[in-house]
Amino acid sequence: MVEVSVVLPTHNRPELMKLGVESVLAQGTTVTGEVVIVFDACPVEVPDVPVPDGWIVRGISNTRSRGLAGARNSGILAAEGRLVAFLDDDDEWLPGKLDAQLRRFAEKPDAMVVGTAMVVDDGDNRIVRRVPSDELSHEDFLRNRNPGLHSSSLMFRREVLLGDLGLIDEELPRSYGEDYDILLRGSALGLVTVVNEPLVRVLWNGQSYYFGQWAAYAEALQYLLAKHPDFATIPAALGRIEAQVAFALASAGKRKESRSWAWRALRHNPGQVKAALALAISWKLVTPQAITKIVQKFGRGI
Structure with a gap:
């Protein structure tokens, strides 16, 4: 049985995407898992990487609406894990990220979302961004996006994404703010909790498809x-x-x-x-x- 599915949407960024896949496979966790790479409007080309025992890497095409939201949803629907984690194709997980979130889910099994803090990398500097509190309410998200909580740090129970919480909103223009939307929805339904350590590296050097839009x-x-x-x-x-x-x-x-x-x-x-x-x-x-x-x-x- 697969415990964790990592959904990684990508579009024509094979080298960055490969680094992201490798960062998941290097976690060294004992649980079983899969990396589901969702190729959005580009050929399915799964990178050749060493895969540890108990894990698989597979690629699928985005069969839903073009863009990040549809690609995430294609991955969620294809996922087989009890837990679903997100990773953008220009980001990387840092050592210990997966185990830390699994421990938090064990402590808070009813949590709607478990995230982590992050490191912002602009190519010259690395800046740690934490979240004000380990537990965030709906009002917290209304008052502040809490940007230390990035989409590449989020993990959900798959049954929640397919149930009360629902999938990513594909009606959002250009999928912008899809992670904020799901955090608003999740915090309205239950607990959003954070492992407040920088366990995700987020690349900020103008490569984002949203930059300047x-x-x-x-x-x-x-x-x-x-x-x-x-x-x-x-x-x-x-x-x-x-x-x-x-x-x-x-x-x-x-x-x-x-x-x-x-x-x-x-x-x-x-x-x-x-x-x-x-x-x-x-x-x-x-x-x-x-x-x-x-x-x-x-x-x-x-």
Whole structure:
């Protein structure tokens, strides 16, 4: 019986994907498992890697909607493990990650999600990003994305993904924020718990398919606002998302629309720096590239 299925969507990045697969197989755990590589709009070419006893590596095509959400769902539906973990094709698991999460699931068998903290690697620096608490509530996620909790760190019980929690939302524009959406949904249903050690390496050097897709960011964030009306119950949380929409719209050149969102955000949350930055971008006082470059030096994103 397979204990853990690792779902790894990929699109034309064979070398990075191979490193990710190797990082799973190097975990040295005693449980059985599989790596399900989901090839999205590209040929199925499983890398030639040494596979330890009790594990298999297999490749499938994404048979659902094009993009990350559909590819994750293809992998979830093909998975045979009791637990399902995610790994993006440009990230790697660090030693001890799998065993640490298995121990947490043993301690908290009813958890909706078990994650870990991460290390951000921009090619020059490695910055550790932890999460404020080992247990996160729905309100915590409304108030803050808690970005130390990355999609490549998440693990679920497969029965939950196929049941109450449900699959990844394939309606999300360009699949942006699909991990945040499932954390919002999961935290509304039960416990989200974190092994608060940096056990995932996340590569941030401009290789992301989302990098600079400002119009898509804005569209997806508005979708999330409409999907999760609980944001409106906390003005500061609502203002935070509105400020992100404003920043994305300004960065996409939609200056008038951006200002409307920025003022709305500041009414709900006067301390929202992103809203002020959106106004500055809309008035051409600063560029989004300059701001993004600065925040990424600190291992953060916009």
